[in-house]
Amino acid sequence: MENKAFDDIELQAGKGGASKEKSTATAVAIKGAEEQGVEHHINDGPYAGMGKDALLKYSATMKWRIARWICIVILALGWFGMLAMAITIIVTTPKCLPWWQLVTFYEIYPRSFYDSDGDGIGDLKGITAKVDYLSRIGVGAILLTSIFGSSNKDFGNDVTDFTAIDEALGTMQDFEEMVDVLHEEEIKVVLDFIPNHSSDQHPWFLNKKKSKDYYIWREKKNNWVSLYGGSAWENGTHGYYLHQYSKYQPDLNFAWPAVQEELQNALEKWFIKGVDGFNLQSMKYLYESENFTDEPKNPDFTGGGKPKQYESRIHQYTAEYGGHSQGSVHDLLRRWRKEIFDQFSTAGTYRVMMTDSDSNASVVSSYYGTVTRPEADMPQNFNLLNLGDPLGEGATTKGSDIRRWIEEWNDNMPDKKWPNFMIGNHDIRRVASRMPPGYAAAANMLLLTLPGTPICYYGDEIGMTDVEMTLETTKDIKALNDPLRWRQKTRDPARSPMQWSADPNAGFSTNKSGTWLPVNTNYINGTNVEAMEDDNNEGTLLQLFKSLNKLRRNRRGFMNNNMHFVKDTDEVVSYIRETKDKTSTRYFVAINFGAISSEEDYFDVDPSLPIQGTIIIGTDPERRKSRGGRVEMNKLQLDPGEGLVIELDDVVEVAKGSNFVYEYFKPA
Structure with missing residues (x-):
């Protein structure tokens, strides 16, 4: 109703x-x-x-009070559940690595990379023109050798202005455009910076009043020897000045505060320009004994003649010297880390500090500093520059030696620090010449599958070899300073122009009169980028380099600091890459650096290995195709210079009895 x-x-x-x-x-x-x-x-x-x-x-009423409590309990349980889930995700998710631990560095000698204006000399615009190439091959950061104003006696290592661009390489505008284009492609820019010395044409040295304080002077010479041979002292305005390199490169006086301030201002200027970090070179020579004590003779040195050789002395007062009253190189690095690099590091714009020293690994590792007193992020690791023959005559290397060099670095590296490896740079013969023909692929596989950050030298990705030089054509002052030993000392063979194509001058320059250093003639026979990027030319070294770089970027097993060796012999070095928690796919790497074939039983040596795996990358592309890429770990055969990256089968069940253990594997 x-x-x-x-x-x-x-x-x-x-x-x-x-x-x-x-x-x-x-x-x-x-x-x-x-x-x-x-x-x-x-x-x-x-x-x-x-x-x-x-x-x-x-x-x-009771029923409504009960209802309210039920709602409160449900909300509380939901909140605590979400909190527990968030904590679990934070704990179990792999730590986000800083950019310099994720990328492949690519060292460029700017004079030899690409000539944009046809004068026969590579330049900054040339680097800008090739950014697409750097992106294609997976480079995430470039390391430029010195680009600052220079008298070019030592091509950038003799600086006339720490805040200007070498005119032979371009202008400041060219530099700024290069940085912008590289950053658009998410490629970082790191510069070599050499604070130990300047050019004798630097305004500081030419100024009579300023030079007395900015440089190191003595009335009389002692027995110190230059790295380039001969006395480390040269007569000048205020007596004799110290030069640990050539006489054109006087050492700066780091006991004088204004010197440090000038160099700090220079670093800050480049950071403002957008530079992502610096490789601080020659740091081991910054401080010397204030008493100028004579250095003892090296009892193991057997050479002789003039000029006196650097190796004839034990350099306890001029290299890695820690007894100076004004501090040490480590004090300086800690201060620069805190006052410059950290000050210019913001979210997403970390400024990386690299250093170089050719001392042994235990000394070089001290450049890391500590967790509470950090110094360099990456003291450069030169151990793998021992691969092959130092004079570029092509020699094999024992797998056991390679393991020793890797372990030496990792064992000396402080806790929570990050390793790095390189197989070439602008001061040593190219790896493709140091090793026998065809072994460059093995060397690149080693570089890109080791833990830490790889540093590739330009041209090594296509197997460039040393260019033939004569005393008349060499331009390296280190060689010219010692004509009798020029061939052993010249660094020019590894600095020849990049080989881009089969065009004249390997596509490096249009200059009809030639290039600043000779181009290696093997570019005509296929050792060039254009030929190796051709899709019809399957299995080239450059394609292998790209594949390895992609593997390193995309597979968790390689994006960490974990590895363990399996078995090393006179021929083969082998190791497993995996995550620390062993939850991701595992990879087995085996590379034959010897002169003969090898067949080894790795299954019997390492109980964690399955009986089979699948080749995902090999230096021999045909082998990956055969039998579906499946291999037996108990009889793995490798030819000389061959390397394999094998995805290991997963352990899916373990059955244990009183006298047996059965493991069942799922094919990768």
């Missing part, structure tokens, strides 16, 4: 808004309804529009 009279009167009462008035109106409505003989219902439970008193009355 309709209750229209009741509803109309209740609606009118609701417009009054006060609970008391509403209750009275309701009573009147009921009475009116009764008088009209209309059936009515009194609501004895919660109803829409109830007043405050009625609401409190009903909410205090």
Whole structure:
């Protein structure tokens, strides 16, 4: 039955808004309804529009209190569940690595990379023109050898202005454009910086008053020997000045505060320009004995003649010297780390510090500093520059030696620090010449599958070899300073122009008169980028380099610091790459650096290995195709110069008995 009279009167009462008035109106409505003989219902439970008193009355009942507590408990459990899930994700998710631990560095000698203006000399615009190439091969950071103003006696190592660009390489605008283009492709820019010395044409040295304080002078020479041979002292304005390199490169006086301030200002200027880090070179020579004590003879040195050789002395007062009253190189690095590099590091823009020293690994590792007193992020590791023959005559290397060099670095590296490896740079013969023909692929596989950050030298990705030089064509001052030993000392063979194509000058320059250093003629026979990028030319060294770089970037087993060796022989070095928690796919790497074929049983040596695996990358592309790429780990055969990256089968079940253990594997 309709209750229209009741509803109309209740609606009118609701417009009054006060609970008391509403209750009275309701009573009147009921009475009116009764008088009209209309059936009515009194609501004895919660109803829409109830007043405050009625609401409190009903909410205090047991069933509503229980309902509220149930809701509170559900909300609390949900909140704690989400908190637990967030903590689990934070704990189990791999730590995000900083950019310099994720990328492949690519060292460029700018004079030899690409000539944009046809003068026969590579330049900064040439680097900009080749950014697409760097991106294609997977480079994440470039390391440029010195590009600062220079008298070019030692091609950038003799600096005339620490805040300017060498005119032979371009302008400041060229530099800024290069940085912008590289950053657009997410490629970082790191510069060599050499604070130990300047050019003798630097305004500081040419200023008579300033040079007395900025450089190191003595009235008489002692027996210190230059790295380039001969006395480390040269007659000048205020007596004899110290030069640990050539006489054109006088050592700066780091005991003079203004020198450090000048160099600090220079670093800051380049950071403002967008530089992502510096490789601080020659740091081991910054401080010398204040007493200028003669250095002892090296009893193991057997050479002779003039000029006197650097190796004829034990350099305890001029290299890695820690006894100076004004501090040490480590004090300086810690200060620069804190006051410059960290100050310019912001979210997403970390400024990396690299250093170089050719001392043994235990000394070089000290350049890391400590967790609480950090210094360099990456003291450069030169151990693998021992691969092959140092004079570029092509020699094999024992797998056991390679393991020893790797372990030497890792064992000396402080806790929570990050390793790096390189197989070539601008001061040593190219790896493709140091090793026998065809072994460059093995060397690149080693570089790109080891833990830490790889540093590739330009041209090594296509197997460039040393260019033939004569005393007449060499331009290296280190060689020219010692004509009798020039062939052993020249660094020019590894600095020849990059080989881009089969065009004249290997596509490096359009200069018809030639290039600043000779181009290696093997570019005509396919040792060039264009030929190796050709899709019809399957299995080239450059394609292998790209594949290894991609593997390193995309597989968790390689994006960490973990490895363990399996078995090393005179021929083969082998190791497993995996995550620390062993939850991701595992990879087995085996490379034959010897002169003969090898067949080894790795399954019997390492109980964690399955009986089979699948080749995912090999230096011999045909082998990967054969038999679906499956190999047996108990009889793995490798030819000389061959390397394999094998994805290991997963262990899916282990059955144990009193006298047996069965492992079942799922093919990768």
